[in-house]
Amino acid sequence: MKLCMIGTGYVGLVSGTCFADIGNDVICTDVDKNKIQNLNSGIIPIYEPGLDEMVKRNIKQGRLTFSDDVSKSIKKSDIVFICVGTPTNKNNNAADLKNVFKVANNIKSNLNKYKIIVTKSTVPVTTGDKIEKILKKNKFNSKFDVVSNPEFLREGEAIRDFVVPDRVVVGTESKKALKIMRSLYLPIIKKTARFFATSRRCAELIKYTSNAFLATKISFINEVANLCEVSGVNIEDISIGMGLDQRIGERFLRAGPGYGGSCFPKDTKAIVTLAKKFKINLSIVSSVIKSNENRSKILLNRILKISKNKVKNKIITFLGATFKANTDDMRESPCLKLIPPLISKGAKINYYEPTGPKKELKKFKNVNFSNNVLDATKKADLIIIHTEWNEFKQLNLKKLTKNKNVIVYDMRNIYSPEKMKKNGIKYYGIGR
Numbered sequence: 549m550k551l552c553m554i555g556t557g558y559v560g561l562v563s564g565t566c567f568a569d570i571g572n573d574v575i576c577t578d579v580d581k582n583k584i585q586n587l588n589s590g591i592i593p594i595y596e597p598g599l600d601e602m603v604k605r606n607i608k609q610g611r612l613t614f615s616d617d618v619s620k621s622i623k624k625s626d627i628v629f630i631c632v633g634t635p636t637n638k639n640n641n642a643a644d645l646k647n648v649f650k651v652a653n654n655i656k657s658n659l660n661k662y663k664i665i666v667t668k669s670t671v672p673v674t675t676g677d678k679i680e681k682i683l684k685k686n687k688f689n690s691k692f693d694v695v696s697n698p699e700f701l702r703e704g705e706a707i708r709d710f711v712v713p714d715r716v717v718v719g720t721e722s723k724k725a726l727k728i729m730r731s732l733y734l735p736i737i738k739k740t741a742r743f744f745a746t747s748r749r750c751a752e753l754i755k756y757t758s759n760a761f762l763a764t765k766i767s768f769i770n771e772v773a774n775l776c777e778v779s780g781v782n783i784e785d786i787s788i789g790m791g792l793d794q795r796i797g798e799r800f801l802r803a804g805p806g807y808g809g810s811c812f813p814k815d816t817k818a819i820v821t822l823a824k825k826f827k828i829n830l831s832i833v834s835s836v837i838k839s840n841e842n843r844s845k846i847l848l849n850r851i852l853k854i855s856k857n858k859v860k861n862k863i864i865t866f867l868g869a870t871f872k873a874n875t876d877d878m879r880e881s882p883c884l885k886l887i888p889p890l891i892s893k894g895a896k897i898n899y900y901e902p903t904g905p906k907k908e909l910k911k912f913k914n915v916n917f918s919n920n921v922l923d924a925t926k927k928a929d930l931i932i933i934h935t936e937w938n939e940f941k942q943l944n945l946k947k948l949t950k951n952k953n954v955i956v957y958d959m960r961n962i963y964s965p966e967k968m969k970k971n972g973i974k975y976y977g978i979g980r
């Protein structure tokens with residue numbers, strides 16, 4: 549099939565490449581000319597394990613191309629995927645759909661034959677109806693179907709999640725479009741995935757409710773971790789004890805610095821705002837948003853407490869800056885809420901991040917990037933393990949903290965408090 553992915557970001561590039569890998573002809577297109585130019589020169593704009601090799605292989609086999617001519621790419625394709633960003637509208641916390649509607653208008657002008665228009669971007673319920681309305685006015689009088697096919701991939705595991713997902717959700721009222729979408733996903737459904745066909749509005753809402761529920765799980769366990777810290781219980785044991793119940797499940801029950809990334813923060817806000825429009829109060833999700841916002845304050849206070857309120861001129865080292873491991877994505881990373889107040893209290897920040905220095909941290913005075921763990925921690929007074937990258941899982945903390953009065957604050961509970969105590973390391977975790 550001839551596919552076109554509009555928006556070559558985390559979702560468009562990964563899903564486009566994976567579709568090419570199962571035998572489709574895919575054009576990934578974007579308004580960002582620089583990005584397309586880089587991709588055409590073999591430079592992959594994001595860090596995603598396995599992607600580089602997969603992109604190169606599919607380019608070589610002629611199934612994957614990149615173009616900054618969005619209109620031409622639409623014309624050449626049978627199925628057009630909308631994969632542009634839907635960030636938070638800062639004025640009202642709703643999903644900002646200006647990119648989506650810009651793309652819809654572009655498709656309208658280039659709808660030269662029957663096409664399926666698929667929204668992969670996370671969009672509020674009824675967005676598909678609005679796209680359909682726009683496309684009805686197309687000058688070619690072409691027929692089309694607008695389908696919702698939300699994306700559930702996780703950054704860092706994106707290829708695996710795309711190729712062997714738990715489910716593929718397709719929302720449409722058109723039998724013709726459903727048949728084509730099912731055959732597109734057939735190689736994937738054949739493996740393990742459950743293909744769930746539903747209405748377009750339902751598919752749109754499933755994406756938001758899934759993210760809101762996962763964010764709820766994370767915030768729940770983080771609040772329980774606060775209780776563990778004052779009651780002498782280990783949160784890790786709570787997570788295991790709860791997770792063994794199959795009704796609950798063990799995933800997303802790990803206490804940490806709070807959820808971040810490009811999805812949960814914006815999608816929780818968007819679903820609450822959307823529900824308000826329908827005069828529905830999603831009070832649980834509203835509490836989750838507040839709880840997660842409060843998380844950084846709690847962690848900041850904890851940092852100050854373990855530093856005995858003396859952070860002025862102290863060197864605080866962050867190991868990892870991204871919101872989670874195996875991605876270079878800094879969007880809503882918890883460290884972005886911790887570093888500014890620490891700087892304003894006079895602390896000096898060092899950080900090491902496996903995917904390199906971050907532009908989001910460049911603007912701050914007193915924030916330095918180091919090329920490795922050793923350099924970053926050499927003069928540290930406090931080491932914060934912020935992201936659970938594999939390379940932080942076997943650190944020789946005894947050596948790193950030797951001859952110094954260094955404190956280790958492990959926000960990912962990687963190490964054993966007992967072992968740390970035995971080695972004479974001043975060590976704090978989350979909820980233990």
Ligand SMILES: NC(=O)c1ccc[n+]([C@@H]2O[C@H](COP(=O)([O-])OP(=O)(O)OC[C@H]3O[C@@H](n4cnc5c(N)ncnc54)[C@H](O)[C@@H]3O)[C@@H](O)[C@H]2O)c1
Pocket residue numbers: 554555556557558559560577578579580583618631632633634647650651668669670671699700701702703810811
């Ligand atoms: N990142 C994730 O893990 C993830 C997972 C599931 C769903 N989603 C959803 O997928 C959507 C895309 O997310 P992302 O992380 O890939 O975003 P992104 O910011 O990485 O990429 C979006 C791309 O769209 C391009 N773009 C914007 N306007 C355009 C236009 N008019 N024409 C062509 N290209 C245009 C941008 O230049 C950018 O390259 C969002 O709605 C997001 O919520 C993201």
